[in-house]
Amino acid sequence: MKLYKLFNKKVFNIEPGLERIKAALEEIGNPHQDYPSILISGTNGKGSTAAFLESILRHHSLKTGMFTSPHLVEENERWQINRHNISDDRLEKYIRQLNPVIEKHNLTYFEASTLLAFKYFSDEKIDIAVLEVGLGGRWDATNVVYPEVSVITNVSLDHTHLLGDTISKIASEKLGIARKDRPLIIGTEQLDLITQAIMKGIREIYHYPMGYTFKDKGNSIDYMFQDIVIKDIKPSLLGKRQFFNLSAAITAFILFARRNSIKIDTDLIREAAENTYLPGRMQIISENPVIILDGAHNEEAIVETFREVSQLFPDKKIITIYSGMKDKEWKKILNLIRYKSAETIVTKIPVSRSITQKEIKDIEGVRFYPEIDKAIEKVRNTADKNSIILITGSLYLVGEVLKKFK
Numbered sequence: 001m002k003l004y005k006l007f008n009k010k011v012f013n014i015e016p017g018l019e020r021i022k023a024a025l026e027e028i029g030n031p032h033q034d035y036p037s038i039l040i041s042g043t044n045g046k047g048s049t050a051a052f053l054e055s056i057l058r059h060h061s062l063k064t065g066m067f068t069s070p071h072l073v074e075e076n077e078r079w080q081i082n083r084h085n086i087s088d089d090r091l092e093k094y095i096r097q098l099n100p101v102i103e104k105h106n107l108t109y110f111e112a113s114t115l116l117a118f119k120y121f122s123d124e125k126i127d128i129a130v131l132e133v134g135l136g137g138r139w140d141a142t143n144v145v146y147p148e149v150s151v152i153t154n155v156s157l158d159h160t161h162l163l164g165d166t167i168s169k170i171a172s173e174k175l176g177i178a179r180k181d182r183p184l185i186i187g188t189e190q191l192d193l194i195t196q197a198i199m200k201g202i203r204e205i206y207h208y209p210m211g212y213t214f215k216d217k218g219n220s221i222d223y224m225f226q227d228i229v230i231k232d233i234k235p236s237l238l239g240k241r242q243f244f245n246l247s248a249a250i251t252a253f254i255l256f257a258r259r260n261s262i263k264i265d266t267d268l269i270r271e272a273a274e275n276t277y278l279p280g281r282m283q284i285i286s287e288n289p290v291i292i293l294d295g296a297h298n299e300e301a302i303v304e305t306f307r308e309v310s311q312l313f314p315d316k317k318i319i320t321i322y323s324g325m326k327d328k329e330w331k332k333i334l335n336l337i338r339y340k341s342a343e344t345i346v347t348k349i350p351v352s353r354s355i356t357q358k359e360i361k362d363i364e365g366v367r368f369y370p371e372i373d374k375a376i377e378k379v380r381n382t383a384d385k386n387s388i389i390l391i392t393g394s395l396y397l398v399g400e401v402l403k404k405f406k
Contacts (some may be wrong), residue, residue, distance in 0.1 A: 002075045003095055003116065006102070007109045015108055016139040024105040024115050025144060028098070031122030032129075035065070036260070037145040038252055041133035041174045042153025042187065044301045045245045048237055049153055049187070051278040052249035054130045058082055059272035060253075060262060065121035067142070068132040069110065072280055072399035079117050081124050083277075094120060110134045114141035128256070138176025148259055149252045150178045153187040153245065156300040168192045178202050183255045185211070187248035204255075212251045214243055225251055230266045235273045238282035239308040246273055280398035282308060285405050289380060290316075290388040293402070295395035297324060302333050305392055306340045316388045317342035321375050324393040325353040331363075333393065338365055342387070347375040349396045372400050 025032060038053065040046045047068055054066045064082055071077040076085035086094075094116050102112045114134075121129050131142045137152075155171045171192045178184040178197060186193050186207035197205050206212055212225035220234040221243050230250070235242045250269055257264050282305070283293045290313065296305040309318060320341040324330040338344050344366045348354050357368045369375035379389050391401055 032118040037129040039147040045153040048245040055272040062127040065126040067117040136173040322393040
């Protein structure tokens, strides 16, 4: 049994507020209070930052719990101990055990997932939890913890119908995960974020590039924070945006380590960065032809993806397979893709929120294939040695492709 099956078509329901999850947690003994946590929010890059941070913590011999969303191939990915997915048997056990509490407090799918994570991590007696915020921050179910360190990677326009229609409003929502007496890391120099953080009275704010920084050396970075310098770190995840995510993760680890008297080993940090794995982020899944899979799902991320693909393959034309969700700014995203691509193919993700042929029928210059594997097959057959194939637009699309390539 999978948890999402309990919710049928209500998996995407979002109901702001922490009262339900707090009441459910109290009923099962507040397991989220049994271990320290680091909370990560941001419009883009929080999954990569979480993966880097977890790897660094684990390489320092700490038992880690990591809670992320959405899953790509199987639901079990959401709950990991030392980077291993929860087993089917264990997942079923927790679903049976927690279902009465879930129903009693009318939890949403994400709240139920969070409840399960906290219980699982407590039972496993982890040393530290790395928690990726599902949406926003202030009202996210993960925000019931009192994090040792909070991280906000960046802010851009996404989920505007829920978080607000300006950068300032979204920044305010994401800053809900910060605590006045705990360190806050901001992975950007966006003034809205920094100014609001200061006005909230947060005493420790470390933001790029003033609180910490790095030197871009092409395929590696030199990282600098206070008295710590780590040279020639080569992150395993492709793309220069990972330099920012990695630097935020290293800073979070250092602050956590210092708060908890953990010896910082710069060689282990370098090794952890070079051995971090995260599917669906600038992931090359085929060499001939080259197929790149990336979960960019908003304008800012799409622009960055095309910039990085062009840097990696400067002499190649890009053929893009795209799909996205109706509640995103998909028209703007699709127009960006059309402008940057030699050819654009649109497909459908097998979820109710996916765009369909009906939505794109009046858009010129794109072809539509309702089945993802048919779209990939068509493009592979027509691509030549001067082409690369980019599949992007949604992590749900990424998951469907990974299932097929698996």
